[in-house]
Amino acid sequence: MGTHSQDQTLSTRTHKNGHALVIGGSIAGLLAARVLTDYFDQVTIIDRDVFPETPTHRKGAPQSHHTHGLSGRGKVIIDALFPGIFADLRAVGADTIHDKVAMVMVSSFGMLAPFNVRESMRFSRYLLEWHLRERLVQRSDVQTLSNCEVTELLATSDHTRIVGVKLRERGLEGRRTTLTADFVVDASGRNSKTPQWLTALGYETPPVDSVNSGLGYASRFYEKPENFPDVWQGIFILPRPRQNPRAGTIAMIENNVWHVTLSGVAGHYPPTDEEGFLQWARDLPDPGLYESIRIAKPLTTIRGYRVLENHIRHYERLKRWPAGFIVLGDAVCALNPIRGQGMAAGAIGADTLNMCLREQQRLSRTTFEQHFQLQLARALTDPWLFALGEDLRWPDVTLHGARLPIGFELWQRYLDLVLQSAVQDPEISKAYMEVYGMLAPQSSLARPRILLRVLGATLKHMLIPSTLTTNNTGVLSAETLAQLHARPTRLIANTGETV
Structure with a gap:
């Protein structure tokens, strides 16, 4: 299947031609495929799943049952690659607010001071993924191969260049075939087989930094209660290191639906039964989430999910690397998903690829692939360290490999x-x-203006400890909590997985 021209490498091509292949049709893979359409005249997306015909969950992305947030950086990148995509999402019910409070966060020190945003839009992961994929499949230069599993990389006889992949059709017969390409991208996620594929071709295994975060999820969709106070679009109650390992999120998505996720870190896993789920919510450091979902109508059953480890694979450190092949997305850097930064990290990978391919047209590097992996590593270092810092606050969580x-x-x-x-x-x-939201690096928090404000507030707290308290310490006011508490608990009906 397909064609391949060994004399048309990224270092010699000066115009749009050739065939690019993307392994994995999730968010990172779809965004990478969109970038590649600007540089290749044919792009193929391969995925193990059979893609749904309507926006819904799919077997290969079980994480879609749990809350996702697309950070500001991710929105900027996706909007540039898919102009008008957010207008499409708004048209089908994505929740949109203007000049109001978007996400309220509660840390170990209390609720961060809320502030209005000019605009905020919330939607489910599966709605975003479906619209991205629909945009791509409508193009004549993009094709998808679903229900297919990549089993091996095809290489030249000297193993210095990747020229395609071997495929196995999933099913009883498992028909096998090959697909050639000028450029191959692995965006297959956390369980990427690239380390094994490289080893089979005589390359080294990449060094890996990993952290055993021991994260557990339990999630459910609810109908937002009638006459609920319009004070925020979502809340995120963080765990409190050495005190309370529980966390919780309410995220408004499309069509008046709340996506609720309870989570635990360091091996503390929320239960998936009715009584245990509500008790976990009741035991959160802030009562607002529990009182909110107690009166809400459940639309689905409760689903659990566990992520025992997060990692970053250092492909940029390998001395030898095959031409015509790169890796991005969770296949490189899998962040702790509790912070909702995974989709943005995938978008950063696509943005980095776009930047490097644009430079390649001008510079014609013979080591393009290694250059890309280096630039991607640099772009992801700050988000990785930011997430790592939160993980390591827990005594049972350790870092391996670095x-x-x-x-x-x-x-x-x-x-x-x-x-x-x-x-x-x-x-x-x-x-x-x-x-x-990955709109600014961690170093921005040390800008003179912010640094002076932090130091001033800290000094004030030291001199007048009472300033540590505030009248706005919870996601809901005492008056609102009392009003919600007076409302009866919503009885659990037979949910039919309508979301």
Whole structure:
């Protein structure tokens, strides 16, 4: 299947031609495929799943049953690659607010000072993925091969260049075939087989940094209660290191639906039975989530999910690398999903690929693939360290494969001061959320203006400890909590998985 021209490499091609192949049709793979359409005249997406005909969950993406957030950086990148995509999402019911509070975060120090945003849109992961895929399959230069599993990379006789893949059709017969290509991208996710494929071709296995975060999820969709206070679009209650390993999220998505996820870290897993689910919510550090879902109508059963380990694979450190092949998405860097940064990380991979391919047209590097892996590693280092810092606050969570950067622990102490100060200072709160949303690097929190505000607030707290308290310490006011508490608990009906 397909054609391949060995004399048309990325270092010699000067115009759009050739065939690119993407392994994995999830968010990272779809975004990478869109980038490749600007540089190749044919792009093929291969996935193990049979793609749904309507926006819904699919077997190969079980994480879609749990809350996802597309951070600001991810939205910017996707909007540039798919102009008008967010208007499409809005048209089918994606929740949109203007000049209101979007996400409210509760840390160990209390609720970060809320601030209004010009616009915020929330939607389910599966709705976004379906619309991205629909945009692509409508193009004449994109094809999809579903229900197919890549079993092996095809290489030249000297193994210096990847020229395609071997496929196995999933099913009883398991028909096998090959597909040739000028360029292959592995975006197959956490369980990528690239380390094994490279070893089979005589290459080294990449060094891996991993952290045993021991994350567990339990999630459910609810109908937003009638006459619910319009004070936020979503809430995120963080776990409290050494005190309370429980976390919880309510995210407004499309069509008046709440997506609720309860989670636990360091091996503490939320239950999936009715009584245990509600008790976990009741035991959160903030009562707002429990009182909210207690009166809401469940639309689905409760689903569990566990992620025992997060990792970053250092492909950029390999001395030898085959031409015509790159890796991105969770196949390179799988962040702790509790923070909702995975889709944005996938978008960063696509953006980095776009930047490198654009440069390649001008510079014609003979080591393009290694250059890309290096640039991707640089782009993901800050998000990885940011997530890692939160993971390592737990005594049973350890890092394997690398030493912490010099000054890492000191920086974590400073971040504590940032969060403490953000409880009362909206400017610090906004700066922290920009880092959280990958719109700014961690170093932006040390800008002179933010640094002075943090140090000033810290000094004030030291001199007047009572300033640590605030009248706005919860996601819902005391008056609102009392009103919700007076409403009867919603009886659990027979849910038919309507979402």
